[in-house]
Structures are given as structure tokens and as C-alpha cells.
Amino acid sequence: MAVYTDVTEEDLCALLAAYDVGTLLSYKGIAEGVENSNYLLRTSADTFILTLYEKRVNPDDLPFFLGLMDHLAANGLTCPQPIRRRDGAALSTLAGRPAALISFLDGAWPRKPTAAHCREVGRALARMHLAGEGFALHRENALSVEGWRPLWNQASDRADEVEPGLGAEIEAELTRLEAAWPAPPSGDASADALPAGIIHADLFPDNVFFIGERLSGLIDFYFACNDLLAYDLGIALNAWCFEADGAFNLTKGMALLDGYQSRRPLTPAESDVLPLLARGAALRFLLTRLYDWLATPPGALVVKKDPLEYLRKLRFHQGVQNASGYGLRPAAKSRQAQGTSSS
Amino acid sequence: MAVYTDVTEEDLCALLAAYDVGTLLSYKGIAEGVENSNYLLRTSADTFILTLYEKRVNPDDLPFFLGLMDHLAANGLTCPQPIRRRDGAALSTLAGRPAALISFLDGAWPRKPTAAHCREVGRALARMHLAGEGFALHRENALSVEGWRPLWNQASDRADEVEPGLGAEIEAELTRLEAAWPAPPSGDASADALPAGIIHADLFPDNVFFIGERLSGLIDFYFACNDLLAYDLGIALNAWCFEADGAFNLTKGMALLDGYQSRRPLTPAESDVLPLLARGAALRFLLTRLYDWLATPPGALVVKKDPLEYLRKLRFHQGVQNASGYGLRPAAKSRQAQGTSSS
Structure with missing residues (x-):
């Protein structure tokens, strides 16, 4: 607020x-x-x-x-x-x-997202990725992999104040992700190149409005930037598909990914890399929340968000073997399951 | 907020x-x-x-x-x-x-009240006092003189943390006001009885809406209660007629009182007691702000209001000899100066 x-x-x-x-x-x-x-x-x-x-x-x-x-x-x-x-x-x-x-955009953000909301969000995210094509301006993602270590350097000394052992855990994870993270898109259109474009980069429930079950629009584009499209999906999985107790809700993951693929099917390379990107997204929010947690003076007029929520999500992602662990199905099958052609 | x-x-x-x-x-x-x-x-x-x-x-x-x-x-x-x-x-x-x-009431509260705003506020306050007549329910003013000492007892130990000497100054003032405060209305209609009725009790600028120069309405009746009508005027003088540097603006005081008297002229007894009531109002806000200042934990999501603003106002009131020090003029003269009959 x-x-x-x-x-x-x-x-x-x-x-x-x-x-x-x-x-x-x-x-x-x-x-x-x-x-x-x-x-x-x-x-x-x-x-x-x-x-x-x-x-x-x-x-x-x-x-x-x-x-x-x-x-x-x-x-x-x-x-x-x-x-x-x-x-x-x-x-x-x-x-x-x-x-x-x-x-002004009518609608209210869902305090308790359902699988039906997740499906709509997936659709809207794909729609946004397609609508972003041809936008002439470019903005680097300051909070992608290159931005994580500088952020971490400002928080690492005090990480164990939040939870003992947190410093070592983040250090190891960051090192692994830096080594494994896909290279930025080079502009060549080889078969395994990952599609890039405009991403929202902050598609949390409070940025998606609904009127009843109908999605009425997306707001808050102030983290939008150019990056891998599938990274946005990784962020959305983190933001929408976990329950308050930290459990991943596979039904919601399936709905979100089905919704997305109903408008923009993932390439095989994107499907392969999705677990890594979702894991990186969890680390990104863990790092920014940790930084804010440690940097916010006690009297400040903001609600501090718990960084450990993202530590729990990160640990879940570490155990995911492949994108089916999030509910990803071949696009054709997901369309069939929805009983609709892409609309 | x-x-x-x-x-x-x-x-x-x-x-x-x-x-x-x-x-x-x-x-x-x-x-x-x-x-x-x-x-x-x-x-x-x-x-x-x-x-x-x-x-x-x-x-x-x-x-x-x-x-x-x-x-x-x-x-x-x-x-x-x-x-x-x-x-x-x-x-x-x-x-x-x-x-x-x-x-929903259209309008915005004036961040920088002018004398024109003050005149409108005076009129509206009188109008509210008249409109309150005949309201069947009754609510004691928990923050009038009887409420001050219990509040003070919860803050006195630590008052000097806010300013050295504050404790002794408040104690002396509270004792003086308790002795001098007018007795509650007894229901008799003697000539020097002070008119009582429904008061707003919190008519600060953020509770008065304007569209341009026109007052569009009053809001926030959650301190309203039964008390002396002139006490409400004492509160309004504190809330509207001081500048940010602590100076009392006599032009604004005159406008507020003229505006009030254009709809409800003060009785001689009310005029006499106005400086005492304004002084009590300053102590009331000094005490509640002091209490909140000391009681609010550092991380709380509220803006703490400075109690010392009201110490400065209180000291001003202590030097006021009679209601003309606030700009009070005989009602007939104030109507004449406005060039209008009561409207």
C-alpha cells in the first residue's frame, strides 16, 4: 500500500x-x-x-x-x-x-485465485507476449540473471539473520543458476533458440483484474522488459500456483500452462528449460524480498514481504525433473482437454 | 492512511x-x-x-x-x-x-486552506449544529475534560521523552482546565447556560470536501457526540486557523467565526468561554497525539502526528485574553462585513 x-x-x-x-x-x-x-x-x-x-x-x-x-x-x-x-x-x-x-480499468484482483483464474491468466500472458511483438523500444531486464549477484552482494552478509544457513544456500543456488542459465537470445533463428520478446515480469495476482470469472485486464507494466518469454511463465507459476502452505497446486499449474498454450504453444526448447526458469524466478523474488527485508527501516510505511516464502518455492523447483512437474502437456493434448481450438 | x-x-x-x-x-x-x-x-x-x-x-x-x-x-x-x-x-x-x-461524496479536502475555505467551514459547522437538533440518540464525548486525565495517566511517565519539561507543563495545564471547565449542560435554560448539542468533534481539513471554492460536504462523523457547541468551534479554530510555522492567522479566524455566526450567532456566554474551549481543544489533541506517539510501535503502518504542534497551539491560546483574539466580532457587525444577510 x-x-x-x-x-x-x-x-x-x-x-x-x-x-x-x-x-x-x-x-x-x-x-x-x-x-x-x-x-x-x-x-x-x-x-x-x-x-x-x-x-x-x-x-x-x-x-x-x-x-x-x-x-x-x-x-x-x-x-x-x-x-x-x-x-x-x-x-x-x-x-x-x-x-x-x-x-481506469474496472475489475478486482483475485485474493484467492482458482484454477479457472489461472487458466485465464495463462491465456492473457500468451496474448500479451504476442501483442508485444513489434514494439520498437527495448529495455533490459535488470532483474534477470546478471542482476542477481550485485543484489546478493548487498544482502549476503546479513542473510543468516533471516534464517540460519540461508546465506550458503543462496550462494550455491546462485552459482548453479549462473552456470546453467540460457545465453541471451543472439538474434539467430536456430531451432533451439529460445523465443524472446516483451515480458510483464511481475504478473502477480494483484496485477490481474477480473470481473467475476472473466479476466478484465492486466495492469502495472513497471517491471516489463525484454527477456525470454518462458521466463515470464516461470514467474507466473511462482506467483499463481502455490498454496499458502507452500504446496505447489498441480491443477492450477496445468490450467495456467494449458491457458498459455491455447494461444501460444511452447517450443520444445522452452518446455525443456521451463523448470530452470521457474527456479530462477523463485531466486529472483527471494533476492529482492531479502534485500527489501534487510534494507527497510522498521518505521517505513510498507508491508515487508516474507523472503522465506520464496525459499520454500525454490526448494520445490529444485526437485522438479521436467516441465510435466508443473502440469505441462503437449499443446495439442491441452487444446483437446479444453475442448476448444485456440480462440 | x-x-x-x-x-x-x-x-x-x-x-x-x-x-x-x-x-x-x-x-x-x-x-x-x-x-x-x-x-x-x-x-x-x-x-x-x-x-x-x-x-x-x-x-x-x-x-x-x-x-x-x-x-x-x-x-x-x-x-x-x-x-x-x-x-x-x-x-x-x-x-x-x-x-x-x-x-460517495464528490470533492477534495483542501491541503492549503485559505480564509475563503475557513468561512465556508464556519458556515457548515453552524449548519451542522442546527441540523443536529432533534437527533434522538445521545453519545457522551469520551474525549472531553473528564477523559483527559485517564489519557494523561497513560502517557505522563514518558512525556519528557518527547520534550523535556513537557510532563510538568501538561500537568499544570490539565489541572487549570479541570478547575475552569464549564459544567455540563444541566438542561435549564438560564441566560448564561452554554448551548449544547451534536458536535462533529474532529472537523479537520481532511474531513471537509470542496469542489473548487465551494464546500461540497462534511465527512467522518466517527468522533461526533453531545457536547457544548462552542467547543466544536474551539476545535475548528485549532484545526483550520494556524499556519505551518505555528502562527495563528487572524484573518482565517475571523473568516471562520464570521461564517459560523452568519448562520448561528454565538451567545454572550459562548463568546466569553471560547478562549477556554479552544485551549481545552488544543490540550485534547496534544494528549491524544502524545498517547499515540508513545504507544505506536515503530513498525506500524500509520503516520504519527507530532504532538508538539499542539503544544505550540496551546501556548498561543494561553495568551489569548478574549474571543476577539480569534477574530470574533459581534454577529451583526460580521454580517455587515460580509455584505450578506444570513443565507
Whole structure:
């Protein structure tokens, strides 16, 4: 939950005058997003989200994020879209921070995801990967394998404060993953090259909205970047398919992967590497949570997320032999099981 | 800012089925109110606030609070109103807590109040005092003079941690105020009896909404109670008429009091006692802030408000000789200065 920056009505009205969005009726800070300040705005014309980008977001990345929302929406993905100012710009400045006015997306994120939600999420993730094709901008994934050791170096000294032995366990895992991680896509189209493109990189339940059982859209593209598409699936398996007690729910994994393959079947090389990528995704969230856990001062206004949740997930992945351990079925079979052609 | 209790969509939809308010489109936790959890809800019919009452609110008080909103709105005050369920009840249960669905009030609270805002607030406060007449329920003010010493007893040991000498200063002031405080209204209508009735008791800027310069309504009646009407004015002087540097702004004081008297002129007895009541109001907020400051654990998700802001205000009040020190003018003169008859 987060509202880091308060905004005066005077400043907000001055900002809105640069847009064609009617006059201000109300604005309320909302408790969503941990990186930025978000307001829900009502004007005489419509409802909007106003985002103020706080210091953890690099302003140089904003054209990528905002341009991506435009590109994805133009290619049929339901997601919020930046509202353009009268002068055509999508970015403004408010209270000394970069700010964007974004269309409001109805729906609520599922607090208790079901297999039906997971299937929808798989479909939407594949749809996003396809819709990302042709996006002109590029953003490296700062939180992929090359980013893990620098992060680890800042947390390793104190890791055992969180759990005795954690330091050695992470060190060994990181070393293994660095050695085994697939090389970045070289641009050649050889048979075993892994497909790369735009990934969401943070597709947790709070970033997927539903109205009833129907997925109404994806939000929060502020970790989006270029990387292996199957790595996004690895992240989603971690984010959606474990129960609160740490158990992997194979039914949910199967639903998520079936959903994904109904729109974009995995290549054999992707299927082979999925367990490794899911394992890397668990380490990535373990490392960032550990770093935040150790770096967050006690009085800070954020909820600290437990790093050990991801240690438990990592240990599960270490025991997975191949992608069928997550419920992956050949695409043809998964389509058959769903009783639908790819729609 | 606060969302203490998260709500699942399933539970929320089940709740909404008891009301005639359409189907759920979205709900977002909002960063307003420090006592309760609040969600902004959009349904196919309208926009609402959903409030979950957390443990600092006594459930026995809820019929008073919700009934008061109904009563005030029925008597012409613009304020949120509880939405009735199909079975006629205004109170529900959600996530194990008492919960109410409340109408949404457009407007934004003024971050930088001007004298024009203060005049409107004065008018609205008088209007609320008049609209409260005839409300059948009664609620003692737990935070009036009888409540201060029990609160002080829980904080006095550690007061000097906040500022050396604070303990002795508060002790002396509390003793003086206990001796000088007007007796509770006895029900007789003698000439010098102080008018009592329903007071808001927490009319700070974040509880008053404006659209532009126009006051659009009052919110947050969860401290409302029966007490001296002029005490509410003492609270409002503290809440609205001091600058960030601690200086009392006489222009704002005059505007607030003129605005109030344009709808409800003070009696001579009220004018006489106003400095004492404003001083008591400063002590009341000093004590509750001090208590919260000392009691709040370092990791808690609330912003701690500085008690010393109210020590500075208290010291100002100690030097005020009579109500003209706040800008009080005879009601006839204030009406003349405004160039309007009471409207």
C-alpha cells in the first residue's frame, strides 16, 4: 500500500487543465502499488488513475512503460492506457515528480485465485507476449540473471539473520543458476533458440483484474522488459500456483500452462528449460524480498514481504525433473482437454 | 492512511447481494481515515465508500454514527449517507468486522486552506449544529475534560521523552482546565447556560470536501457526540486557523467565526468561554497525539502526528485574553462585513 506524495487540489487542477478530461470532482490516494503513488480521480468526464513515479522508477524508463501500454492496447490486450495531454505528451510533472494520467480499468484482483483464474491468466500472458511483438523500444531486464549477484552482494552478509544457513544456500543456488542459465537470445533463428520478446515480469495476482470469472485486464507494466518469454511463465507459476502452505497446486499449474498454450504453444526448447526458469524466478523474488527485508527501516510505511516464502518455492523447483512437474502437456493434448481450438 | 483489513471479492459480492446497488465492478483500498479500513467501490449502479470498522471504534456507537448521518442529511446538511440493505439495516458484517456501505461524496479536502475555505467551514459547522437538533440518540464525548486525565495517566511517565519539561507543563495545564471547565449542560435554560448539542468533534481539513471554492460536504462523523457547541468551534479554530510555522492567522479566524455566526450567532456566554474551549481543544489533541506517539510501535503502518504542534497551539491560546483574539466580532457587525444577510 502506498501514497508517498500528497498532492494539492490547486496543483492537480493546474495539471488537469493540460488534458481534455473535464473538471476535477474528487481524488483519493489508493493503497495499491508499492513503487509509486497512485490516486483514483473522478472528473466530470470519467474516472482515471493518476500515478506519480517515485524514486525507485528510473524516469528514463517511462517512455518504454507508457509506450508499451499504448502498443499492447493497440494490439488487442486490455490494459490501462496513458491519456495524452492536449500537446500530445503522455508524461507530466506533479509535485516535483514525473506523473501520468492513466485510463481506469474496472475489475478486482483475485485474493484467492482458482484454477479457472489461472487458466485465464495463462491465456492473457500468451496474448500479451504476442501483442508485444513489434514494439520498437527495448529495455533490459535488470532483474534477470546478471542482476542477481550485485543484489546478493548487498544482502549476503546479513542473510543468516533471516534464517540460519540461508546465506550458503543462496550462494550455491546462485552459482548453479549462473552456470546453467540460457545465453541471451543472439538474434539467430536456430531451432533451439529460445523465443524472446516483451515480458510483464511481475504478473502477480494483484496485477490481474477480473470481473467475476472473466479476466478484465492486466495492469502495472513497471517491471516489463525484454527477456525470454518462458521466463515470464516461470514467474507466473511462482506467483499463481502455490498454496499458502507452500504446496505447489498441480491443477492450477496445468490450467495456467494449458491457458498459455491455447494461444501460444511452447517450443520444445522452452518446455525443456521451463523448470530452470521457474527456479530462477523463485531466486529472483527471494533476492529482492531479502534485500527489501534487510534494507527497510522498521518505521517505513510498507508491508515487508516474507523472503522465506520464496525459499520454500525454490526448494520445490529444485526437485522438479521436467516441465510435466508443473502440469505441462503437449499443446495439442491441452487444446483437446479444453475442448476448444485456440480462440 | 489505512487499509487494515483486506477483503475478498467473493465476500464482497456476497455482501452486495444484500443491497440494491448493482453488481461489483471494482474496489480499491483508499488511504483515508486513520481509524477504519475504507474502500472505494464502483458498481454497475454508482460509486460508494465501504467502511470496515476496526477495533478503535466501539460497535455500540455505530447506530449513533450512522443514524446521525441520516439525520443530518435529512435536515439539509450535505454528508455521506449509509445505504440501507434490502432488509432495512444499515450495518453489515464483512471479514469479521462491522461494515457499512456509504454514499460517495464528490470533492477534495483542501491541503492549503485559505480564509475563503475557513468561512465556508464556519458556515457548515453552524449548519451542522442546527441540523443536529432533534437527533434522538445521545453519545457522551469520551474525549472531553473528564477523559483527559485517564489519557494523561497513560502517557505522563514518558512525556519528557518527547520534550523535556513537557510532563510538568501538561500537568499544570490539565489541572487549570479541570478547575475552569464549564459544567455540563444541566438542561435549564438560564441566560448564561452554554448551548449544547451534536458536535462533529474532529472537523479537520481532511474531513471537509470542496469542489473548487465551494464546500461540497462534511465527512467522518466517527468522533461526533453531545457536547457544548462552542467547543466544536474551539476545535475548528485549532484545526483550520494556524499556519505551518505555528502562527495563528487572524484573518482565517475571523473568516471562520464570521461564517459560523452568519448562520448561528454565538451567545454572550459562548463568546466569553471560547478562549477556554479552544485551549481545552488544543490540550485534547496534544494528549491524544502524545498517547499515540508513545504507544505506536515503530513498525506500524500509520503516520504519527507530532504532538508538539499542539503544544505550540496551546501556548498561543494561553495568551489569548478574549474571543476577539480569534477574530470574533459581534454577529451583526460580521454580517455587515460580509455584505450578506444570513443565507
